[in-house]
């Protein structure tokens with residue numbers, strides 16, 4: 001049994017999204033066969049994403065007949081990220097955006113981050129909504145960051161997520177009027193002077209619209225992709241189109257569209273009612289040829305959870321399940337982006 005035998009067995013493992021097998025795609029970084037053990041490094045980039053767990057499982061199954069012990073590690077090919085990139089210890093940065101205010105972008109950010117943490121991932125949540133930061137309130141965190149002797153900040157943790165927000169630095173009731181260059185400075189500090197440690201995902205809650213902060217985030221952070229939140233109404237969707245264009249101009253992949261306040265889950269009668277109409281987000285995703293990440297119902301329990309309670313994704317029930325599905329879809333689509341990047345990189349790099 002040598003490396004070529006292993007590769008030949010692995011060529012039966014299909015990537016669930018990229019329409020080819022993992023060997024042809026160049027997703028096997030290295031194979032080492034030694035004394036009854038096969039050590040494999042695979043180019044998997046989205047920890048705890050169901051599709052990547054499936055790939056790992058399929059790999060083990062394909063190698064089971066060898067009778068060897070299998071040791072798997074996941075790593076992106078060296079050279080994929082440039083060396084001077086900021087936040088090298090954060091694997092994936094996901095921006096959550098909306099064209100319009102009040103569509104539930106922060107709610108989706110909190111529950112997406114908490115949902116990823118619940119799956120086992122190491123997660124940070126960065127509230128970049130410097131004009132209206134509300135993440136700390138949503139996760140009931142009044143404990144701010146701790147400053148170290150080196151003038152860095154240790155972010156507080158809540159529900160398995162490391163948190164950072166403008167709100168920690170400015171009093172909640174202070175009006176914040178920032179000009180563009182200040183936005184840039186504050187955001188850079190908030191991101192770079194914070195001891196995030198090693199993270200699988202950093203979720204960034206952007207302010208609504210397409211202004212200075214969004215541009216700064218796009219220009220300074222190596223974003224893996226963006227999630228766009230809309231309600232089913234046409235006005236919210238029209239604004240979401242503007243958000244899409246902004247990410248398109250900066251070549252940031254859009255991981256998909258989430259529809260919030262999709263239908264009303266009535267706590268009294270137990271039925272669901274379409275208030276803003278439903279399906280608008282999905283139709284929009286179809287039109288734009290983008291993945292649809294899921295529909296979140298209008299549920300009074302979300303607001304109650306959002307006002308200083310537990311993120312609803314940590315509870316039981318259909319609404320929590322809707323957020324779990326959303327988190328899984330986002331993780332899967334992060335995986336698609338990363339494996340596609342790895343595959344393109346490997347194929348364009350001549351073998352040594």
Ligand SMILES: Nc1ncnc2c1ncn2[C@@H]1O[C@H](COP(=O)(O)OP(=O)(O)OP(=O)(O)O)[C@@H](O)[C@H]1O
Pocket residue numbers: 098100101102103104105106107108129132134207208260261262296297298299300301302303304306307
């Ligand atoms: N699906 C939902 N069901 C019920 N209430 C919701 C839902 N989504 C959000 N909310 C509530 O609506 C309000 C606005 O939500 P949120 O702050 O998440 O919106 P946003 O888009 O981030 O707003 P902003 O424009 O301030 O950034 C909050 O009180 C939140 O709890």
